[in-house]
Amino acid sequence: MTDSLMTTYNRLPVTFTHGEGIWLEDSHGRRYIDALSGIAVCGLGHAHPKITQAIKEQSRRLLHTSNLYGIDSQEKLADRLVDLTGMEKVFFCNSGAEANECAIKIARRYGHSKGIEKPGIVVMDGSFHGRTLATLTATASKAAKQGFGPLLEGFYRVPFNNPKAVEKLAQQSDIVAVLVEPVQGEGGVNIPDTGYLEALREICDENNCLLMLDEIQTGTGRTGHWFACQNAGVSPDVLTTAKGLGNGLPIGACLAKGDAAQMLNPGSHGTTFGGNPLCCATALAVLDTIEQEQLLKNAVSCGQLFLDLFQRGLGDLPEVKNIRGKGLMIAIELDRPCGQLVSDALEAGLLINVTAGNTVRLLPPLIVSRDDTAKIAQRLIPLIKTFLDASKG
Ligand SMILES: *Cc1c(COP(=O)(O)O)cnc(C)c1O
Numbered sequence: 005m006t007d008s009l010m011t012t013y014n015r016l017p018v019t020f021t022h023g024e025g026i027w028l029e030d031s032h033g034r035r036y037i038d039a040l041s042g043i044a045v046c047g048l049g050h051a052h053p054k055i056t057q058a059i060k061e062q063s064r065r066l067l068h069t070s071n072l073y074g075i076d077s078q079e080k081l082a083d084r085l086v087d088l089t090g091m092e093k094v095f096f097c098n099s100g101a102e103a104n105e106c107a108i109k110i111a112r113r114y115g116h117s118k119g120i121e122k123p124g125i126v127v128m129d130g131s132f133h134g135r136t137l138a139t140l141t142a143t144a145s146k147a148a149k150q151g152f153g154p155l156l157e158g159f160y161r162v163p164f165n166n167p168k169a170v171e172k173l174a175q176q177s178d179i180v181a182v183l184v185e186p187v188q189g190e191g192g193v194n195i196p197d198t199g200y201l202e203a204l205r206e207i208c209d210e211n212n213c214l215l216m217l218d219e220i221q222t223g224t225g226r227t228g229h230w231f232a233c234q235n236a237g238v239s240p241d242v243l244t245t246a247k248g249l250g251n252g253l254p255i256g257a258c259l260a261k262g263d264a265a266q267m268l269n270p271g272s273h274g275t276t277f278g279g280n281p282l283c284c285a286t287a288l289a290v291l292d293t294i295e296q297e298q299l300l301k302n303a304v305s306c307g308q309l310f311l312d313l314f315q316r317g318l319g320d321l322p323e324v325k326n327i328r329g330k331g332l333m334i335a336i337e338l339d340r341p342c343g344q345l346v347s348d349a350l351e352a353g354l355l356i357n358v359t360a361g362n363t364v365r366l367l368p369p370l371i372v373s374r375d376d377t378a379k380i381a382q383r384l385i386p387l388i389k390t391f392l393d394a395s396k397g
Pocket residue numbers: 098099100101102104132133134135185189190218219220221246247
């Protein structure tokens with residue numbers, strides 16, 4: 005591999021040349037099951053014909069004109085997202101971090117509109133919101149922030165899954181928003197207790213704070229609903245999403261309703277590439293395909309099957325601390341660091357990921373079948389057992 009890339013990633017020694025569905029093939033002709041979807045991005049798998057078709061058709065006509073002009077597919081996609089979520093307005097950008105930047109700017113404007121000079125945003129332990137300076141400030145990981153100071157003012161951190169801690173802060177007059185992931189992804193697939201989002205909604209209502217949900221990872225069907233907040237029946241003031249929306253084309257969105265939807269006006273925010281015809285036409289095809297192929301239902305059913313199979317195969321091992329999931333966001337938490345399993349699995353022809361040091365994470369494509377699910381579990385369970393045996397003592 006070349007030395008010309010900045011060393012921001014420790015890459016695995018494999019390069020994929022093409023894929024189809026849940027399968028990827030590398031430059032030596034070896035085939036792998038992709039149980040990670042490019043980190044929750046390729047929900048429709050690789051080379052889905054509907055997505056290829058949408059990209060082909062749009063690229064033949066128009067790629068980019070800028071936001072100085074009307075963009076038909078952008079308008080259609082905004083209408084579609086508004087319909088799916090009950091939000092009112094959408095800003096399109098190119099990534100998750102940018103969607104959260106927009107949310108943070110909305111929160112600050114909202115604060116200033118109420119005469120608050122230094123608006124504060126509540127964020128959580130274990131959170132991940134991106135790598136730009138504002139979203140890095142909102143992110144919990146100390147390692148990710150190391151050496152990048154000075155970071156931003158106006159962020160207040162509390163424990164995740166603890167409404168009381170949020171309530172205490174929200175009563176402070178300078179607090180204007182609460183930013184939280186409905187299920188923490190990078191933090192280790194942390195699923196809060198039932199009632200958590202409802203409690204945050206109530207606290208925000210009582211204190212005139214914006215509830216801002218980071219659904220960059222949990223959005224676009226990942227948890228078995230279009231958006232994870234719909235599991236809880238909670239409607240936020242701001243909702244950000246990205247990863248799965250373009251199935252690999254870069255697109256993010258910040259959705260808002262009520263006062264939050266009125267905070268940005270011409271000149272106050274913008275983007276050159278965001279919401280371009282190609283990405284929006286593709287995202288529309290993604291949403292259509294999820295609907296046509298009933299992939300929300302599939303995410304629920306295969307997600308449950310994963311949990312059942314892992315419970316049956318691993319649940320009795322004392323080294324397995326917890327098996328949990330929401331739709332196709334699945335975690336197996338071990339009692340020890342298990343980064344090694346990523347390369348073990350790669351060698352066995354399976355792409356997985358480890359987060360929070362000791363948690364095996366699967367983010368399979370939404371198109372995964374029940375047979376695929378069984379096949380993935382069959383490959384992974386013996387790997388975990390062997391790993392645990394080998395790392396004993
Ligand atoms: C991936 C992720 C982000 C950042 O998205 P980028 O596209 O990498 O900027 C933000 N929030 C959550 C919850 C994520 O999973």
